[in-house]
Amino acid sequence: MSILTKAAESLQSLHIHYASEQRDRGIYCSETLATALSEFQSLTKFQFEFESYFDDNNVSNANKILDAAAQLPDLKRLELRNPPPSVQGARRQEFLFDTFVALRFLRIGYGSGSGCKEVFRRYQFPALVDLAIAPNFSESSNLAELIAAIASSCHPHTLASITIKPHVDIMTQNILFPHGILRPLLGFPKIEKLVVDDPKCALLDDTEIDLISSAWPALRVLSVHDAAPRLAALNKDIKVTLQGLQALLERCPRLEGLGLVLEATVDLLPEKPALPLNKRVTALELSNSPVIDPRRVARVLATMLPRLNAIHYQPMFNIGVSPMASGITGKKIFQRWTETEKMIRELRNVSVKQEATVKQEVTVKQEATVKQEATVKQEAGSQ
Template sequence: MHQMHQALFVCEILLNIFTHVDQFPPSSYHPKSSAWKSLAALARTCKRFHEPAMDLLWADMHRIEPLLGCVTRLYPVIYRNSKMYLWSSQDIEPLSEHEARQFLRHASRVRSLRVENSKHFHLFTNLPTDKCVFPSLFSLSFIVDHPYARYLHLFLSPTLRRCNLSAIHPDFTYIATRFAALEHLSIEPFDDGVADDLPLLLNSVRLCKQLATLFCPPLDWAAWKHISNLPTLLTVKISEPRRASHWPLSRSTHDSASFCNLTGLFFYVNTAAYTIAAIRHSEFPSLQEFVMKVSVLPLAEAEQLCRALSQCKANQSLKRIDIISHGLTSGEPSSTVITQFFCFTQLRTLQLDFFHCCFNLDNDLLLEAMESWPHIRSLELVDLDTVPTVTFRGLFTALPQCPNLLSLDMSVDAVRIDIDPTAESFQHTTLESLNLTRSPVADAEAVARILFSMLPRIEQVCDQRDPFETWDIGGQFEEQWDEVNKHLDLLNGREPQSPEFGTY
């Protein structure tokens, strides 16, 4: 047998080599997978390989069944078919003291664990309560029904930095107090019963001192004020339960909350009331991303939201704004929303996708908008309720103000042709994605010639957004723009493409 090269006695080199062996997808976390077998074979090769190979073999667990499979008695039961998740342990006795040691020996190597069901929890009845089951755990995703959240203590570790929960339980307070170094906390309940746990949630969040990312239901003012004082906090995501009726953000003082280092602020809510209150009484001097997806956004609330956003001291930092609402609203528009965003001169991405967001948008206002956003790369203005008044001349007068624009999605008056492409020398050579398909077309060939002459990188005019996340699926003018695209194909020397069958 050849002598082992001295380099293989260096632990760092071994780990580097074995890490490449460990590059396999989560779906392959099964002892019958080739990647698993490779690491297992390395662990059996020699004593020098055993520890680093075993550490990698058990480092990332996307389910708990493989860990239970290391118990001799359970292995044939778990792996009698190829799908571990079909296995039921309800009629199996809990782990004995000896089997618990088998389990703990492998559990000590786990760095990342995802628990998605509670059907095996009764097997852990005899595990020692004074011993940390997962002493090396760095990331925990505990996605179980609310009654089983009481088993959370089994999965806690002093090394924990990431924690994703689907329910609140008193054990969470234990996490917040003992694991002060927790950096990423996500609490996204399955049901609307989270309101009953709100005091526990708020008290627990106020105990976290080192958070970088927080994803949770709406907070009260005390908790909101607390997280604003965390210098480590970079991202906050607020998710409102689907049927929640009221989440008051009552203020106990007149002080504002200043999030000095926060760069990302996200709201997934039913109404804009909570978001407006939170922004109106806060400052975000470092904010780079603001996203709100709201079920219903009446124009009055849209105006309040945009005004509050323009006054939160993020004028020189915001690079992305997404405001999306797919719910129908009533009432007539009374002013222009878009002007509230002119102060954000560093914008790279702006997506306004709600009724009346483009009210009063004409050639002059579009020019003023694009002059305000010289760095914009993606612009999406979606408003099905507004008749487009921006013409092609207005569009091509404004486009030179945004030389870096890559993607444009808006409505134009494509019926009234007010520009002669043969008399124009301007071309926008950066724009590569264009969607005008919510506008009617009278002369498809004329529109195609305008686009061909002035936008050389546009091959097709189409909606490239995810149809499952948009509210204007299909489009009543789809056939008219298919005709435009056929003319674009001919002008570019291509065989016209059929939207359904490939080619004509």
């Protein structure tokens, strides 16, 4: 331990990986490491990986290591792989409200849904800015519970970026309807980035878009790919329409990255917007998004997003459910989005040519005016 104590004076980054075969060796699985970790007062980055938890004692020791990490005053970045689950029968007050006072970046990978949720139940993150999680979910309701736990442990005026990419059993037909899954985060006005990719949930419809666009005016990146189109037969209201997209673009002027499930099979915009709504977005990321009339959709999108140059469409064939909309196969939908992209580029080229023509006409008029004024002056001088 003297070696660790000496290193603690200057060490800034520490990575601990505990493999299953190491469970009977070393200090990785004992309370000793938790005691030693408290000496690492200069630590700014800590990576902690556990491959498996084989008994409650091992889980308890892992929790003590995290408790020790929470007391490090300068820890800015924490990366957890397979965070420890709760211990059956543990007294809640023993570990509740430990606080990572300086932590700004948190990464959690390959943990169970309950293990990830436990991190936010046990700890507070008042300085957290950037959060990324890749949990393993067995039930779609885990996502709603996780988001609620995140909202309860982070500061609303600090958290700015959230990325959640669950590993789910996508063949399971237990799909969660949008009962305000994202609403616990509406009180976080500083959010600039939200990425959620869960093919078992329906997260966004026009109502939810209306709420988050009003709550997050600083939003720069929104990427949500979910089960909305597969629920269309059950609930026709579960969709983000072109009208919902218009509201989002109007209220979030900084938006520059956009990925979602867009329902474009019906015309919900009788007239295209009078003015461009966003000049930052150059590409759309779409998944399972049905479209019927590529030409009309292209005109609307080209007006909303005058710099839009690409539509990246992913039909999500791998989820075990063939994307269908009005009898149109996924391949046909892909072809129609390709047509839409081509038409948008053509419209953009026409617009660029029109702008060039207008500029040229203005230049010609200005030159003619200058010549006319020069002629008048010359004639006045000769007199």
